[in-house]
Amino acid sequence: MSGTVPPLTRPSLPLAPAGEEWEEAPFWRRWLGSPSAVAGGVIVGAIVLAALVSLAWTPYPPLAVAPAHAFARPGPAHLLGTDNYGRDVLSRLMAGSLTTLFAGVVSVLIAAAIGVPAGLVAASRGGLASEGIMGLADVVYAFPALLAAIALAAAAGASTLTAMVAIGVAYMPVFARVTRSGALQVLSTDYVLVARSYGRSRAAIVRRHVLPNITPLLIVQSSLLFSLAILAEAALSYLGLGTPPPAPSWGAMLQGAQNYLFDDPLLAVWPGLAIALAVLGFNLLGDGLRDVLDPGLRARR
Amino acid sequence: MTGALEVRSLSVDLGGVPVVADVSFSLRAGERLGLIGESGSGKSVTALAIMGLLPEGMRAGGRVELAGEDLVSMGERRLSALRGDRIAMVFQEPLTALNPLMRVGRQVAEVLRIHRGLGRRGAAERALGLLGRVELDDPAGVARAYPHELSGGQRQRVMLAMAVACSPRVLVADEPTTALDVVVQDQVLSLVQRLADEEGSSLLLISHDLAVVARMCERVLVMYGGRLVEEGPTRDILSQPHHPYTAGLVATAAAVSSPSGARRPGSLPALPGSVPPLGRFPSGCVFRDRCWRADRSCEAVPQLCGRDHAVACWHPVGEGAG
Amino acid sequence: MSAPILEARGLAKAYRDRRSRSRPGSRWALRGVDLEVRAGETLGVVGQSGAGKSTLARLLLALEEPTAGEVLFRGQAVSGRRSPGLPELRRRVQIVLQDPMGSLDPRMRVGDIVAEPLRALRIPGDHRARVHEMLEAVGLAPGAARRYPHQFSGGQRQRIAIARALAPRPDVLVADEAVSGLDVSVQAQVLNLLSGLIADLGLTTVLISHDLAVIRYLCRRVLVLYQGQVVEAGSTEELYTEPRHPYTRRLLAAVPEMPGRP
Numbered sequence: 038m039s040g041t042v043p044p045l046t047r048p049s050l051p052l053a054p055a056g057e058e059w060e061e062a063p064f065w066r067r068w069l070g071s072p073s074a075v076a077g078g079v080i081v082g083a084i085v086l087a088a089l090v091s092l093a094w095t096p097y098p099p100l101a102v103a104p105a106h107a108f109a110r111p112g113p114a115h116l117l118g119t120d121n122y123g124r125d126v127l128s129r130l131m132a133g134s135l136t137t138l139f140a141g142v143v144s145v146l147i148a149a150a151i152g153v154p155a156g157l158v159a160a161s162r163g164g165l166a167s168e169g170i171m172g173l174a175d176v177v178y179a180f181p182a183l184l185a186a187i188a189l190a191a192a193a194g195a196s197t198l199t200a201m202v203a204i205g206v207a208y209m210p211v212f213a214r215v216t217r218s219g220a221l222q223v224l225s226t227d228y229v230l231v232a233r234s235y236g237r238s239r240a241a242i243v244r245r246h247v248l249p250n251i252t253p254l255l256i257v258q259s260s261l262l263f264s265l266a267i268l269a270e271a272a273l274s275y276l277g278l279g280t281p282p283p284a285p286s287w288g289a290m291l292q293g294a295q296n297y298l299f300d301d302p303l304l305a306v307w308p309g310l311a312i313a314l315a316v317l318g319f320n321l322l323g324d325g326l327r328d329v330l331d332p333g334l335r336a337r338r
Numbered sequence: 339m340t341g342a343l344e345v346r347s348l349s350v351d352l353g354g355v356p357v358v359a360d361v362s363f364s365l366r367a368g369e370r371l372g373l374i375g376e377s378g379s380g381k382s383v384t385a386l387a388i389m390g391l392l393p394e395g396m397r398a399g400g401r402v403e404l405a406g407e408d409l410v411s412m413g414e415r416r417l418s419a420l421r422g423d424r425i426a427m428v429f430q431e432p433l434t435a436l437n438p439l440m441r442v443g444r445q446v447a448e449v450l451r452i453h454r455g456l457g458r459r460g461a462a463e464r465a466l467g468l469l470g471r472v473e474l475d476d477p478a479g480v481a482r483a484y485p486h487e488l489s490g491g492q493r494q495r496v497m498l499a500m501a502v503a504c505s506p507r508v509l510v511a512d513e514p515t516t517a518l519d520v521v522v523q524d525q526v527l528s529l530v531q532r533l534a535d536e537e538g539s540s541l542l543l544i545s546h547d548l549a550v551v552a553r554m555c556e557r558v559l560v561m562y563g564g565r566l567v568e569e570g571p572t573r574d575i576l577s578q579p580h581h582p583y584t585a586g587l588v589a590t591a592a593a594v595s596s597p598s599g600a601r602r603p604g605s606l607p608a609l610p611g612s613v614p615p616l617g618r619f620p621s622g623c624v625f626r627d628r629c630w631r632a633d634r635s636c637e638a639v640p641q642l643c644g645r646d647h648a649v650a651c652w653h654p655v656g657e658g659a660g
Numbered sequence: 661m662s663a664p665i666l667e668a669r670g671l672a673k674a675y676r677d678r679r680s681r682s683r684p685g686s687r688w689a690l691r692g693v694d695l696e697v698r699a700g701e702t703l704g705v706v707g708q709s710g711a712g713k714s715t716l717a718r719l720l721l722a723l724e725e726p727t728a729g730e731v732l733f734r735g736q737a738v739s740g741r742r743s744p745g746l747p748e749l750r751r752r753v754q755i756v757l758q759d760p761m762g763s764l765d766p767r768m769r770v771g772d773i774v775a776e777p778l779r780a781l782r783i784p785g786d787h788r789a790r791v792h793e794m795l796e797a798v799g800l801a802p803g804a805a806r807r808y809p810h811q812f813s814g815g816q817r818q819r820i821a822i823a824r825a826l827a828p829r830p831d832v833l834v835a836d837e838a839v840s841g842l843d844v845s846v847q848a849q850v851l852n853l854l855s856g857l858i859a860d861l862g863l864t865t866v867l868i869s870h871d872l873a874v875i876r877y878l879c880r881r882v883l884v885l886y887q888g889q890v891v892e893a894g895s896t897e898e899l900y901t902e903p904r905h906p907y908t909r910r911l912l913a914a915v916p917e918m919p920g921r922p
Contacts, residue, residue, distance in 0.1 A: 603858065
């Protein structure tokens, strides 16, 4: 009689066969799978490296003035030439990268520190609180960041710090909005419903479920905002509202090179290129991180 | 004998991974053929391959002959002319299959305008007639509505209206009632039956629900892991399944819906394990890793054999030593 | 006759209807539902879409407030301003939902997912041991605790959801379409698991489903829900062999049948 009806299943099931399909693709493998992540990672890595190295060593002191060697062409002595004061461009770029990264990090941190909690509160409370917070965010968003930077510089004196605060506050609404929409999505899932059913408080749900699930979103957003912050800092420095001379900042270098465009156009090209590369790098990194951190792609062969 | 649809060695692969392998069957004129499979069996992909609607990345091989023309190697131009006219498809989820931004009447009319060259007025009138034919209560009202304003049952009837608009030779229905309530499902299935009879169309009904197929189809194909494992008259397949997979499905379906009173907990017959994900099917017989009758000979791929009732198995159920 | 463990009296719920532009106002998902479950019973609630099944599940678990009526757990109110029964409800009544994809946090390991109710309810004892015990009880290897939900199949995820629901040793299990959307064989496996666990643990069960066969398999008593109201109630066998309400009859007549074996 055996064979006509299949034997009953024992409740015990073997897990899906352990093999590549079901194992987590290791982090670095996923990274390599995304061209954006690789390209972005390389560029950002180079910038970070330059910044770190500049802490210990630069080919020449970035502030060392040497009028005798002004406007030197790129060559073995000065790889990227010198500027109108005879300062080594490469050294200034390296030191400037430190400023750039610093500005990016602080701006994004400020934006996130205000924006993320605001978004979380708006999402979990809903109703009036949500409307209020988002409305406020809209107002800030609409306010021209440049104006705010000018006002701040006028009040507190131009410096990298004032630039960063201005940028951070200006981009806070972006974080608030992204956080809120991400949080709302998580809050509408079944697993949050189940968490409520076994008694998790609203705050605990935000902590244990919302934050881990929106973190990839926030990382990607941070990376994208980083590139905007770099651009903004460069612009502010260019306008004289950011890093005051003679401290090397890419924006300030660009501004300085402006006057000598006909004498030595290359002086403008180097900082401009650096800014463009940094923006590109962080954008690519942001896109790449989106691929790498997407749990849907984790189980890829 | 050439039927309405001849499928020969149809295969579909996704980047080198086989999704459907070596599927061959005939759909005779006016026949109602069921294709049974669970998720991951490749049944929907088979339907899409026949219609030439495979998504990016999937490629089809083999032949699919509709009135002598091969659909697989056909150009998109000719294929578009045939789709909706000679061969039509009804999908599972009408909400996504209908254009959300277009009134429903216009969508039905569009089929007629494309394939019958009717003008706006003429097509609209015919569309109204079709909507009445699919037993919609207020055809004019429905025609003016957008898809999201209709119920699931109404949407599915609209899809049917579009499908039979040009009296196709072959109607392919992919899980047409899975998303519907039991009562509406009953009505829609009766409707499909009636329409197929009236038009003289052949029907290829794809479903995971054995009872639905039992009700609608004269012959049944059973699909697992992208391959056909059994084929035959519905009554035979359901009462005396030869393939272990089919036997498992039938036993489970019969037990769950049987009216027997006392139930011992944990007593439902069920196939062990679950359908492997794409690309993880065993070599040789696709069912080998879940089959209690498997042995070394199953390392070779069995072919469908048998005339009326065919099975692809080295150890079919009910034959030979268990 | 012992007192019911979970009760709904005159339960009604209205939502603001945003869909139809022509008829603004409320849409009543439930209109006065009475329900009683006694300890150890398996109660089925059968209804098609739009009948109000999910709304009922949420109200029974006090995840939403009823517009009218009340829910009582062991005689104590769990809805409304003062809900003395709520803490006990949270502890003793657990839920399993339909979608195994959505009901497990994709960023948490399975072991943590199953342990969450224990942590949230501050249940003392060795959580790790309990998690392993539960995973074994639902037929998963202990190594599953380290993995993430996306590494499992639909049926396995549903088992994880069941393990999570049963970890805090609830008295009542509410299953909302818990086996819908699973393949035939997997559905049967999970039904076997559920029926076994219900019997072993003496669980009181409320099973909500559109699938009459599933309800018939698991439940002793059934309520038929239609457009937010209970149209018929009775023992499963009575209902299936001698349905009284016309809607019940329509429902039963519409179910396609497997042809009987010779």
